[in-house]
Amino acid sequence: MSKLLAMLTTFAVPLTDAPSVLEPANDWSVEHSDGRCLLSRSFGTGADRIVFGLGLYPVTGADQIVLIEPAREAKSIKPTEARLVLNPGRDRETVYGVAVPREEGGSITKFAVPVALTDGVRGGERVVIRTEGRRYDLPLSDMGAAFAAAERCQNDLMRKWGLDPDLATAVVTPAEPVGSPASWLSANDYPRDAQIREPTRKVVARAEIDAQGAVTNCAVVQSSGAEALDQVTCEVVVRNRVRFRPARNAAGEAVPSIWIQGFCWLRWPDSLCIP
Structure with missing residues (x-):
């Protein structure tokens, strides 16, 4: 019999270890992806390089955090979780997602997240991610310009759907x-x-x-x-x-x-x- 998944939950948990900082490797970019606007940026270099992103819908806001790890091989699709801390010592969440192998190598993990968490990213200075023994400390900068670009993308999506962007504003x-x-x-x-x-x-x-x-x-x-x-x-x-x-x-x-x-x-x- 078919079963239906209808809910994901989040829990607050502490994160005490201090990971090394990965500096931004490029500017924030925005692109359409699966009917969303994906706001993303690379951090670190070489084997330490990762991509951190947010998937955003018009009006509804962000519902997804994307973590791409080119050097981390994934052999199969599997459930996973991450502990996220915004501005360490403040907002903490455990989020759940699925890791998927990438055709070009490495893995991409998509975590379902509450809107409140991404609102914190917009105004945050750092985000710390800990997942399956790996830890990333990512400085957040230029967030005002990044979210302005994401808003333009969301407005473009609204027009593509035949809707007035003023509906969202x-x-x-x-x-x-x-x-x-x-x-x-x-x-x-x-x-x-x-x-x-x-x-x-x-x-x-x-x-x-x-x-x-x-x-x-x-x-x-x-x-x-x-x-x-x-x-x-x-x-x-x-x-x-x-x-x-x-x-x-x-x-x-x-x-x-x-x-x-x-x-x-x-x-x-x-x-x-x-x-």
């Missing part, structure tokens, strides 16, 4: 789903005629929400590669089961907005969902 408090994500999905939703052999398929859906909190439209931002799963995600789950508290502007007035969410369809319980 008007929102101060994003739309918030009502109820538990576990109540949106059931194993019976998996299309019986979907001929899918892969253990996991992920759909990223974009909902347009009016000032009353109702879903007026749903579109697929990142396809699962299976039309039946894409259709069920939007037409059955998002349109019929998800309800929202509407977004609000600076005056506290309810305004239209968008909401972007990934849904993982798992064929068996031990399948992995890549954020």
